[in-house]
Amino acid sequence: MTTYNLALIGFGGVNRTLAELIQSRGSQLQADLGFGLRVTAITDLRLGSLVDAGGIDLAAVLALGPGATFEQFGGSAETDNEAVIRNCPADIVVEATFTNPDDGEPAVSHVRWAIEAGKSVCTTNKGPVALRGRELAALAAEHGVAFEFEGSVMSGTPVIRLAKQMFGGLRLGGFEGIMNGTSNYVLGRMESGLSLQEAVREAQDLGYAEANPSADIDGYDVQLKVLILANELLGASLELSDISREGISSVTVQDVRQASLEGKRWKLVGSAQRNPDGSVTAGVAPQALPLEHGLAGVSGATNAVAFSTDLLGQVTVSGPGAGRIETAYALLSDIIAIHARNSSSAQAGAPAVAPAPIEAARA
Template identity: 70%
Template sequence: MTRYDLALIGFGGVNRALAELIVERGHDLTAELGFGLRVVAITDLRAGTLVRLDGIDLAPLLAAAELNFSGMAGGSPEPRNEWVIRDVPADIIAEATFTNPADGEPAVSHVRWALESGKHVCTTNKGPAALHGRALRELATRNGVRFEFEGAVMSGTPVLRTARRMFGGLTVSRVEGVMNGTSNYILGRLEKGMDLAAAVAEAQALGYAEADPTADVEGYDVQLKLMILANEVFGASLTRADIRCVGISGITGQDVRDAAGKGLRWKLVGSAARRPDGTVEAWVAPVALPDGHPLAGVSGLMNAVAFHTDLLGTVAVSGPGAGRTETAYALLSDIISIHERCGAKAAAMEGASRV
């Protein structure tokens, strides 16, 4: 039975939820997927670093009210991210740290160190794929490993994998998506009578919006996700400067309610289309969509992407765009993809060599 040793970089909500999946469903997953998972290292900004090459017992960590690795066997008080990524013998690095959207750090460095060390990496961070996607994919190819980032666009909803694997033989002319649940929630509250400031404050109180909601309200989060989606679907090399970006801060509650009275729903939409000359244009802007539009009915924290194709017309993929368990599933789906593309192939080659 194949087993993958994991190093978890960051032990906040997402990697903690991945650890919960391993503890609660590990045996079932092994039976279903044909491989096992063992965590051999964890780093965390507050808890420090924990390394156990024979496998970390995750259950006590998940039950603890507060973690401090320094008092444990194999533990130290500092988050030794680079050392763990480069030197600890793990097969896959699961990267889920807080990252600056302007430069993608520290996640970009984490991914680069992993790939340079010949380790597969999966990340939920947008920065590495959006800002350095092509260079990191090339680095992964040179080192014979995988760089996976399904959770960077729509959390656990497999929009990237759907586009890669299911659209063979189709020509996609345009993609458009509602890819930020926070802004979508806020627009829904405006439709119910709130003003923007009150709707933002409510979203913050519920944990949907950060203390600084700029990335959600001004569309920058969608801009990064659209970069990833457009570059994957169209093979483009868009940068942030290539994507016009307008957020929802200029939309009033009256605008939203007036549109609703006309059968229109305001949504913050990220769109990308291939021009006749083969180049790609992309933009983020609030749009009043008619009720029949495939994105008009996307409500609350849900996300959706519509692909406009030549043979099937419009194909929409919708699902949760946030949530710790949902995003942890994205990491699991990345690990499954790594196994399908690399682990199963290696096992088959090893079996053939024994014949």
């Protein structure tokens, strides 16, 4: 049996939760999955950098209080992500920092540095996938490593991998979906009579919306997700500027009331459609959907994507689209996919990510 060394880039809610899962359920995961996991590097803007080839004491790290840094474990209070990513003893780099929707940085560089160093990568970031996905995938293929990003669209709900693995033999004509829980929550609260501003403030108080909610309310988040799905599943070669975008800021309480009288419900819908000439048209816009529409009943933080297929008609994938536990599971599912890739490559005699022998793990 083998074990994979992991480098966690960013130690916020998602990677911290992954570390908690490894610390608390490591033996069970090893028995269930057939491989072990060991964290050998962590970088974080607040905590600094820590590298330990023998395996980091996750219980101690997770117990750190406010104001503490990795210096007390022999690490550094400073972060040099490039040096850690390129030089740390890791097989897989787990990237979970923030997304800059304009250029995808710093996550794009994190992914590139890892691939160039011969390390596989899994990320929850939309930016690297949406803005540099083709480039980074080609770079990963060139270096013989994996680039996985299931959590970039619907958190732990496996929409990308499910479509790629289970829709074989089907022709996808397009998709439409609800892919942002914050905007969906806000529209739902507006049905109860709250104004847009009141609903946004409530979402912020509950932790659903950021202090600056523009990425959710103005449709930027969904725009990136539509770009990922269109390019990954429909074979498009779209740029972000090709995805039309309209958020929910223009939807009023009166609009919501009128829709209700007409048996409809407002939703922020991201969609893409394959045209007769093979091109793909995609966009994001609020729509008043009939109540019988498959997406009209999707509420709260739940996300759903309905695919149009030639043989099965409409196939809908629904599940949680947010949450630190759910997103941490997406990273775990990426690691499982990397292991499956390695096992398949090893059986075929091809090079694969070389996991460390489990005997080398620290007791």
